[in-house]
Amino acid sequence: MLQRLSDATLGRVPASVGLPAYDRSKTGVGIVHFGPGAFHRAHQAFYVDEVLGREGGDWAICAVAPNNPTARDALAPQDGLYTLASLGAEVGLRVIGSIREVLHAPTETEAVLARLAAPGTRIVTSTVTEKGYCLDASGALDLSHPAIRQDLANPRQPASLVGHLVEGLRRRRAAGLAPFTVVSCDNLPRNGRKVGAALVAFAAELDPDLSAWIEGEGAFPNTMVDSITPATDDALRTRVDGALGLHDAWPIQREPFTQWVVEDWFRDGRPDLAAVGVELTSDVAAFDRAKLRLLNGPHSTLAYLGLLLGRETVAEAMADEALARFVATLMERDILPTVPPPPGFDLRAYGQAILERFRNPGIRHLLSQIAWDGSQKLPVRLLGTVADRLAAGAEIGRLCLPVAGWLHFLRTRARPGQPALVDPLADKLLEAARACGGEPVADVARFLSLPGLFPADLAADPRFREALAQAYAGLGDGSPGAVRQALAVGD
Ligand code: CS2
Numbered sequence: 001m002l003q004r005l006s007d008a009t010l011g012r013v014p015a016s017v018g019l020p021a022y023d024r025s026k027t028g029v030g031i032v033h034f035g036p037g038a039f040h041r042a043h044q045a046f047y048v049d050e051v052l053g054r055e056g057g058d059w060a061i062c063a064v065a066p067n068n069p070t071a072r073d074a075l076a077p078q079d080g081l082y083t084l085a086s087l088g089a090e091v092g093l094r095v096i097g098s099i100r101e102v103l104h105a106p107t108e109t110e111a112v113l114a115r116l117a118a119p120g121t122r123i124v125t126s127t128v129t130e131k132g133y134c135l136d137a138s139g140a141l142d143l144s145h146p147a148i149r150q151d152l153a154n155p156r157q158p159a160s161l162v163g164h165l166v167e168g169l170r171r172r173r174a175a176g177l178a179p180f181t182v183v184s185c186d187n188l189p190r191n192g193r194k195v196g197a198a199l200v201a202f203a204a205e206l207d208p209d210l211s212a213w214i215e216g217e218g219a220f221p222n223t224m225v226d227s228i229t230p231a232t233d234d235a236l237r238t239r240v241d242g243a244l245g246l247h248d249a250w251p252i253q254r255e256p257f258t259q260w261v262v263e264d265w266f267r268d269g270r271p272d273l274a275a276v277g278v279e280l281t282s283d284v285a286a287f288d289r290a291k292l293r294l295l296n297g298p299h300s301t302l303a304y305l306g307l308l309l310g311r312e313t314v315a316e317a318m319a320d321e322a323l324a325r326f327v328a329t330l331m332e333r334d335i336l337p338t339v340p341p342p343p344g345f346d347l348r349a350y351g352q353a354i355l356e357r358f359r360n361p362g363i364r365h366l367l368s369q370i371a372w373d374g375s376q377k378l379p380v381r382l383l384g385t386v387a388d389r390l391a392a393g394a395e396i397g398r399l400c401l402p403v404a405g406w407l408h409f410l411r412t413r414a415r416p417g418q419p420a421l422v423d424p425l426a427d428k429l430l431e432a433a434r435a436c437g438g439e440p441v442a443d444v445a446r447f448l449s450l451p452g453l454f455p456a457d458l459a460a461d462p463r464f465r466e467a468l469a470q471a472y473a474g475l476g477d478g479s480p481g482a483v484r485q486a487l488a489v490g491d
Contacts (some may be wrong), residue, residue, distance in 0.1 A: 002247040007079040009246050017057070017083070017243055018094025021053035024079075028058035029100055030121050030271075032112075032180070034161050035127040036063035036071045042229040042254035044125055044185055046084060048098040050276035059271045060100040062115050066128060066161060072104040074250035082242045083251040087362035092256070093243055106163065109157060116168025117175060122268045124168070125183045127225075128161050128194070130376035131424045132186070133198055137379070137452045139190075141198040152202045152205050162195075166203050166214070173213050181219040181267045185260075187296055188380060189288050192263060196220030212281065221263035222284040228314075228357060229254040230365040255360055257353075259371045261287040286342035292336050295354050296348070297381040297402075298327045302358065303370035304405035308412070308475070308483045314365040318358045326401075328355060330475065334399050338388040348485050370423040374406050375429065375453055387458055401486060404471035407447055408478035411436055425453065440473040441465075 003009050013019060016151070031048065040063070040226055063080070069090055071171065075082060080099035105112050115121060126132070136142040141162065143149070151163030158164045169179050182199070184191035196218060203211035230253055240251040251416040264280040274280050299314070303325070306317030318324045331351045341347045344378040386399050413421040414433035421430055428450055436443040448459045448468075457462050474489060476482030 005246045005248045026061040029062045030059040031123045033125045041252045051271040062101040062114030069104040072102045075102045085253040088256040122469045139203040174339035178268045179218045192222040193218040220268035221265040224261040224287040227258035301402035303367040375425040400467045400471035440469040444469045
């Protein structure tokens with residue numbers, strides 16, 4: 001039986017594995033993070049670890065698990081330590097030390113609120129996925145969302161992210177403290193503005209003065225985050241335990257590439273992020289559009305069409321020549337024209353580098369993981385591009401193929417014996433999928449009429465309805481043979 005990784009056993013980690021380059025006991029908590037899953041620990045916690053290694057300071061992280069206690073149960077016995085594996089042509093392992101405290105919101109609500117209201121807390125970051133913000137299709141707070149209604153009825157005992165942040169801010173205001181800066185790190189355009197507006201809207205239902213204070217005093221920088229982070233698997237656990245000679249209950253893996261672009265708008269100070277490679281800028285919009293459309297859009301395309309073709313991972317999907325060619329064409333002809341280049345950016349080179357990253361043989365990134373939460377991801381990743389192309393009077397046939405692929409994927413998931421569909425709208429989607437009879441116009445109309453699924457303008461646009469039905473028909477019965485034919489047509 002291996003001993004557990006922890007402060008007490010850290011000294012036994014072999015020299016080949018990187019260690020925190022600072023005295024952890026001297027770092028106070030300055031950042032509270034909601035959602036310490038794989039992405040946060042591969043990305044923001046890594047950057048903060050670098051900051052602590054350079055300048056020390058009180059920027060350690062209190063990680064809050066908003067739903068299940070898995071992260072707390074894995075990390076608390078390890079004093080917050082875990083291993084980050086960077087997997088590319090070379091493999092790099094290092095133990096990250098920036099998480100100093102781990103709380104489970106549902107069972108430790110008061111401790112979380114006290115941490116949010118503590119004078120030392122200056123920044124709150126979040127990776128709660130698109131659905132964790134409880135927004136409606138227009139990007140505004142959905143006041144009818146069950147979690148929001150519950151928190152509005154009982155604001156001192158919140159359960160949602162928005163409820164926690166507003167109660168934390170209320171306490172700070174009552175104590176005469178500045179608000180913390182809220183840094184959303186999810187794949188949403190204008191993520192900072194959206195979370196800021198959601199907090200203001202939620203507080204307005206309770207106390208207009210608090211709402212005005214949050215709006216006037218708060219800071220909600222937009223961000224773009226990027227690093228491909230496949231879920232932890234057994235191969236990683238075995239590799240890490242073997243290299244450390246200790247047991248790490250939840251190591252994390254990612255590709256070597258990582259990027260974080262942050263709008264430089266902080267209310268009460270920030271660490272020297274630029275010194276550790278974070279790009280601070282006055283405008284994130286061009287970066288987030290480039291990333292969401294050129295990386296996440298193709299990712300979702302590979303996921304749905306690749307799964308229909310029977311592929312399991314992104315690298316396997318990229319090894320399918322017809323699919324890889326289709327994705328490259330989609331990027332070049334349909335997506336690129338809608339993306340204004342961020343300053344100093346060569347978009348073609350950026351797109352090429354993304355395709356190379358997708359081919360990384362060092363990681364096994366499951367297509368089924370990317371296929372999660374399609375109802376939340378597609379509007380941001382593909383449907384905005386479709387709308388822009390329509391507005392420019394361009395053809396949208398190719399862009400509709402991954403959207404139609406998603407509908408076929410839903411139909412396969414609705415069959416008995418299939419893995420459960422992971423999506424906040426799973427019930428509605430599966431009901432629609434089960435009702436489909438294979439007639440393209442009628443099937444597509446079923447999905448288009450689901451409230452809040454497609455943006456209203458697009459759902460009502462006959463050009464979109466027709467192109468989507470055609471792409472859906474092109475995919476036939478969704479079998480590999482039919483998908484292959486459709487890919488050839490889309491070329
Ligand atoms: C992926 C992203 O799971 C998904 O939907 O498209 O998580 C992707 O790997 C990251 O955004 C890369 O930065």
